[in-house]
Amino acid sequence: MLAAIARACPSPGLVVAHGLPDAPGRPLLADRPLVDGSSAAYVCRGFVCDAPVTTPEALRSLLGVSPG
Numbered sequence: 001m002l003a004a005i006a007r008a009c010p011s012p013g014l015v016v017a018h019g020l021p022d023a024p025g026r027p028l029l030a031d032r033p034l035v036d037g038s039s040a041a042y043v044c045r046g047f048v049c050d051a052p053v054t055t056p057e058a059l060r061s062l063l064g065v066s067p068g
Contacts, residue, residue, distance in 0.1 A: 002041045005056055009063040 040052035
């Protein structure tokens, strides 16, 4: 669900990487653990990352994506 919301973001520079934490061959997932056993989205801009979010509502808010 979080990956689908990220892909709906209209940002032209958006990069979406999804998979298991520390997945081989996916450096963007290094040091990006699950949060309390749940999937998490890490939103980064200019090499600075916000705290990870675990709910669709929080991710939509960070990305400026409307529910729908």
